[in-house]
Structures are given as C-alpha cells and as structure tokens.
Amino acid sequence: MRASRFFISTLKEAPSDAEIVSHQLMMRAGMIKRLGSGIYTYMPTGLRVIRKVEAIIREEMNKSGALELLMPLVQPAELWQETGRWDKMGPELMRVKDRHGREYAIQPTSEEVITDVVRSEIKSYRQLPLNFYHIQTKFRDERRPRFGLMRGREFTMKDAYSFDRDVEGMQKSYGIMFDAYVRIFNRFGLKFRAVAADNGAIGGTGSHEFHVIASTGEDALVYCPDSDFAANMEAAEALAIGERGAASEQMTKVPTPGKTKCESVAELLNLPLSRTVKTIALTVEKEEEGKVSKQYFMLLLRGDHELNEVKVGKVAGLANHRFSTEAEIQEVYGTAPGYLGPVSPKMPVTIVADRTVANMSDFVCGANELDYHLTGVNWGRDLPEPIVADLRNVVEGDASPDGKGVLAIERGIEVGHVFQLGTAYSEKMGATYLDENGKPAPLQMGCYGIGVTRILGAAIEQNFDDKGIVWPDALAPFQLVLCPMGMDRSEMVKAQVEQLYADLQAAGVDVIVDDRGLRPGAMFADWELIGVPHRVVIGERGLKEGNLEYQGRRDTEATAVPVAEMVAFIKGKLGQ
Known part of the structure; x- marks a missing residue:
C-alpha cells in the first residue's frame, strides 16, 4: 500500500x-x-x-x-x-x-x-x-x-x-x-x-x-x-466479615440533628464508620385479581459498604423491587429518610441483613424518629434475627470466596x-x-x-501515549510504515524504498510506504497518531553507511540496521 x-x-x-x-x-x-x-x-x-x-x-x-x-x-x-x-x-x-x-x-x-x-x-x-x-x-x-x-x-x-x-x-x-x-x-x-x-x-x-x-x-x-x-x-x-460478639452496651436513643448519612453520624458520635448500619427501603408491588398490594423490605448494610443491586434482585421476593418513595417511608417508618432503622417500624417490614451486618453487635442505626439514632443495638435482644443474604459489593482486601487469599x-x-x-x-x-x-x-x-x-x-x-495510538501488531491497520527522506529528490532513496517494499511484501509483512513527500516531523506525527507499531526510515545519510533506521512505536530511540538484514530483522520483530 x-x-x-x-x-x-x-x-x-x-x-x-x-x-x-x-x-x-x-x-x-x-x-x-x-x-x-x-x-x-x-x-x-x-x-x-x-x-x-x-x-x-x-x-x-x-x-x-x-x-x-x-x-x-x-x-x-x-x-x-x-x-x-x-x-x-x-x-x-x-x-x-x-x-x-x-x-x-x-x-x-x-x-x-x-x-x-x-x-x-x-x-x-x-x-x-x-x-x-x-x-x-x-x-x-x-x-x-x-x-x-x-x-x-x-x-x-x-x-x-x-x-x-x-x-x-x-x-x-x-x-x-x-x-x-x-x-x-x-x-x-x-x-x-x-x-x-x-x-x-x-x-x-x-x-x-x-x-x-x-x-x-x-x-x-x-x-x-x-x-x-x-x-x-x-x-x-462477599463473605461475612468478623464474628458476632456478645452485647456489651445498652440500646440508647441519641440525638443526631441533621445527620442523615452514616459518615456524619459516625463523626458526631466519634465512632468508626464500620460500627454504623445504613438502611435501604424497598417496595415490591403485586397485582392479584385487579388489586395492587405492597410488601415492604428493609435492607441493612454496614455504613462503609455499597449495595449490589444485582444481588438484591436474587433475594427471594425481591426480583421486581423498587426503591420506596418518601411518602411510603413516612407511612411505614414514621420518619424521613436518613433516620430509618430495623427496630420497631410502624408497619410490618421484611428485614434482610447483609452477611456482615448479621455478624455485628453494639451497632448504630436509625431510630425511626427524626434527628435520632440508636446506639448499642444487638440482634436477638433488641430485634429479631434477620434474613441473611449477600447484598454488598466486595472491597479490596476482602477474603477470597475460594479461601485462597484476599481480593484485589x-x-x-x-x-x-x-x-x-x-x-x-x-x-x-x-x-x-x-x-x-x-x-x-x-x-x-x-x-x-x-x-x-x-x-x-x-x-x-489499553495502548496509547501522548503521541497517539499504540496498536498491537495483530490489530494495527499496517504493521510497518516505510518513511523515505526525500524520495522525490534521491534516486538512491527511491530505489532502496522500492526494493525493500517489494521484499517485505514478499515476506508477508503488512507494509505501507509514505510517499506523500511530507517533512519528517509531519510524517512521523501522522503514523505515531495512527499507531503503526513499526517504522523504518530510509535516508541518503544512512544508506551511505549501509544502514536503515528502525524504531518501534514504544521505543525512545532508533536502531541502525544493515540494509541487507532489515527484512529478517522486521520478521523477527513480528514473530514471523
């Protein structure tokens, strides 16, 4: 080409x-x-x-x-x-x-x-x-x-x-x-x-x-x-983190005015974020005999963990869930979002705890009352044991599910x-x-x-730098570009380019000759941007010394290669 x-x-x-x-x-x-x-x-x-x-x-x-x-x-x-x-x-x-x-x-x-x-x-x-x-x-x-x-x-x-x-x-x-x-x-x-x-x-x-x-x-x-x-x-x-300890605190309602996020509650109470539990309210609607009924679910995650919605959809009864509206939250929990918790909601709610939350003791959660949270909450004593499921995204450093190390x-x-x-x-x-x-x-x-x-x-x-694309050999639009210096002015350069081009084609190399007559800087910039992985420069100075200049797309400097060895050299670079 x-x-x-x-x-x-x-x-x-x-x-x-x-x-x-x-x-x-x-x-x-x-x-x-x-x-x-x-x-x-x-x-x-x-x-x-x-x-x-x-x-x-x-x-x-x-x-x-x-x-x-x-x-x-x-x-x-x-x-x-x-x-x-x-x-x-x-x-x-x-x-x-x-x-x-x-x-x-x-x-x-x-x-x-x-x-x-x-x-x-x-x-x-x-x-x-x-x-x-x-x-x-x-x-x-x-x-x-x-x-x-x-x-x-x-x-x-x-x-x-x-x-x-x-x-x-x-x-x-x-x-x-x-x-x-x-x-x-x-x-x-x-x-x-x-x-x-x-x-x-x-x-x-x-x-x-x-x-x-x-x-x-x-x-x-x-x-x-x-x-x-x-x-x-x-x-x-996501495997459960830790083991549930015995209750060591009494459940206490504490004022948390304006603190609707676990991060701000943890900061106010001077506790690690991992001691807090966040609540996510879901609604599932079912239509039977022309009537729509609603079932309410409360999901519990540790304060520093993120919900995995794909996993949620696999929990029994939650295939067609949606997030509860603010009006539904007020009706079911009696408070605004940000203060929800599993202890004594106003209406029947199915509580599903992430595996890690099920292992927690003396945790902090919403009190179902505006501007208040509960501390020292424990399963069994303060609220019934929940349904337990894998609900969260894993984080780096979690135990690998196959038991052979930690996750990255x-x-x-x-x-x-x-x-x-x-x-x-x-x-x-x-x-x-x-x-x-x-x-x-x-x-x-x-x-x-x-x-x-x-x-x-x-x-x-995956493959680029400040000059442009860096294609792998197998995907590049051309494997190799020949860049002649003054091909229109030098018979020596022209003859060598034509011979090398024919030899490379015969060797099965996907090669293009840049015969547009551009200045070297503009020519090189085009091919670096396009991402051709291999380049050979043919110039009179090098030819008089019996050499051509090879440079790979990721190379910082060119390599002088004898003219007679260039085809074999390129085939070696291409693994042919």
Whole structure:
C-alpha cells in the first residue's frame, strides 16, 4: 500500500464531543467519522483494524468447529414475542413497521432467530452438537450513546450459539468456546481477564465476561492474585466479615440533628464508620385479581459498604423491587429518610441483613424518629434475627470466596461474554430434538458474543501515549510504515524504498510506504497518531553507511540496521 493512494485524514485536535481517549484518538487518526448520535462511518484505516479483528475471530471460531452463517438484521416481532423479550427489552430494542403494518426488530442480538432456524432443521440427536456463528451489524437504541465505539448504537458483533442434547454436552461446548476466546484475545495481543458474571437480560445459568484491562474501564473486576478466582463486581461473592460478639452496651436513643448519612453520624458520635448500619427501603408491588398490594423490605448494610443491586434482585421476593418513595417511608417508618432503622417500624417490614451486618453487635442505626439514632443495638435482644443474604459489593482486601487469599480490584472494559443458556429459549420456542428413545427433549443452548468494533476502543484505552495510538501488531491497520527522506529528490532513496517494499511484501509483512513527500516531523506525527507499531526510515545519510533506521512505536530511540538484514530483522520483530 502507498500512502498517496490511501486515504489519510488526521486532525491536530479532537472534536469537543469526544469524551474518552479512544474516541478522541480514533477521531484524530481519521479512523471513524460521526454520522449521527452513536452512529459512525468506519474510514479506511479503522476498517482495516476491524477486518483484522474479524479475521482472527473467524480463524479461531472455525478451528473450534463452529459454522458461519449470516442472520438478518431485521427480525419479525413474533419471534421476540414468543420469548417475551419484545416487551422486556424496553426502548433499547429498535422497533419498525413495514408498509403492511407488520412489526419488526432491528436486531441487538439473535437468540430468537437462531433458535427458530434450529427448531425447523434439527430433528434427531444424531445431528448434535451444533454451533453456528455470524459477524453482523447490531443496533441498540442507547438512551445516551457516548464514548465513540465503546457505547454506540450501531456496532458490529460476533455472536455464536451452540446446541446440545444435555447439560453435560452444553458445558463441553461452553468450554470449547471459552478456550477459543482465550486464544482470540491472546492473538489480539491485549491484556485481558475472564471473570465469572451475571447473565443479566440474556438469561441462563452461568456465564463469563472477557474484559480488556484498562484504567479507564467502566467495570470493576475482582480477582484473587493467589488463585484462579475472578468475577465482575456484580457477581463477586462477599463473605461475612468478623464474628458476632456478645452485647456489651445498652440500646440508647441519641440525638443526631441533621445527620442523615452514616459518615456524619459516625463523626458526631466519634465512632468508626464500620460500627454504623445504613438502611435501604424497598417496595415490591403485586397485582392479584385487579388489586395492587405492597410488601415492604428493609435492607441493612454496614455504613462503609455499597449495595449490589444485582444481588438484591436474587433475594427471594425481591426480583421486581423498587426503591420506596418518601411518602411510603413516612407511612411505614414514621420518619424521613436518613433516620430509618430495623427496630420497631410502624408497619410490618421484611428485614434482610447483609452477611456482615448479621455478624455485628453494639451497632448504630436509625431510630425511626427524626434527628435520632440508636446506639448499642444487638440482634436477638433488641430485634429479631434477620434474613441473611449477600447484598454488598466486595472491597479490596476482602477474603477470597475460594479461601485462597484476599481480593484485589482492577478496571476493565467488557468486550466478550459467554453464556450457558440451557433451555431458556428452546423451551419457550419449542426447539426440541428426538432422543434415542424417540422422545422429544428441549435443546440445551449456549451463547457467545464478542463486540468486534468495541475491541478497537478497548485496545486503544489499553495502548496509547501522548503521541497517539499504540496498536498491537495483530490489530494495527499496517504493521510497518516505510518513511523515505526525500524520495522525490534521491534516486538512491527511491530505489532502496522500492526494493525493500517489494521484499517485505514478499515476506508477508503488512507494509505501507509514505510517499506523500511530507517533512519528517509531519510524517512521523501522522503514523505515531495512527499507531503503526513499526517504522523504518530510509535516508541518503544512512544508506551511505549501509544502514536503515528502525524504531518501534514504544521505543525512545532508533536502531541502525544493515540494509541487507532489515527484512529478517522486521520478521523477527513480528514473530514471523
């Protein structure tokens, strides 16, 4: 490739709406152009990276035994209605109507479509196992698209779906896909971590997320440096801290005027924040025979801990909870928010304590009276034993759930997710096969996704400096750029560039020659911004000494390499 025949359009400054590094650098490097909110045109340099991501994914998916097909972008509403997701997905699902008034979804994912394909094609256990995948455009109508490709509305995704006879088979297929993902992310050249995760809206029984490690990542990843334990914050189990001691104080009501936060109460009473308990009021509404009834729950957390809402949704009776309104709090507890506590609420309340709170004694909580708290509160003596559940986010230094050390936390960007779906879709859609006895049984499914275009943003968030992007070799739009000095003025330089270019191409190196005639500073700045990982400078001075100048994107200085050795040198750098 020659730069004069390619399209290079770099900017000195990023647009004002580019909020994070990857968005800023991709816009400056001319890799993407904004068309609308969360919708981008992929320019030639950006598309080259996407194609390299796709090629690695295809090779590893094919190697794993998965079969590629291509499912439609537009999907009939009837399929989504069969699984109940037409309403459940909410406004993120883009809905359209054709000229006949029939409703369709612009696909955000393809569980319904692939299940429909398989239920019409698979008849016998002899046809199993199967794994289909495709790489296709997706659309999710994000309320607030932002961060460029990291949270756009239109994006490219690889999704795969496995079909098996039984749970054991599904788990085997899941393991094959998990291993394929590890190979894929290793080939990308990215630092990543696979963590246990919550299945969320997809459903199913078990899942893992693949995160690219980056300090700017939105997700907190929990892991144990001394073991294999790893989970995202939503799924990481928080063990109880400490053991409950005997009561040593009398319960006492103390004035705490204007102190509605645990931090301010602890400061007023000169106590550690860990001695306080905060209360979160929830309401669950149920409709029976046209009448709506309400059930009230009180969640208790230690004052220095944070609520994990995903865990809350898994507590019995709290799947459809909401936070109580101020009017409900006044009615049930007889006071304003900030002074709630588990001792003697006005109305019946189900109390659920986090594991750590259940182990506390002589703690401080709200008195259910404006401007007052209770000190010296103890389970059993002052209030009944609660329902105990894991309700909180883990914190660094917590004991690892596997008992092999303490937990650490780092930031990550989710770019892949694998799910054990089980029969969550096959049962609803009647996707069955006939077993050895001729009896129908639901197919066991797995689901496996990679955000193809999101990989670009995540890779940049992990690999950049003050000059621009630093692509890993496998993802770079070009592996190597040749930067001639005065190619239009020197026959010596021109001849060497042409020879080296031909030799590198013959060696399978993805190389571009910058023949635009720019000054060295401007030329180097463009390629450093774009992020090409290897550069060779060809100039008359070096050639007269028999050398060329090599510099890696992260190198602080150039290295002189004999002309005759440069191709082998580059192949060594690329691991070829």
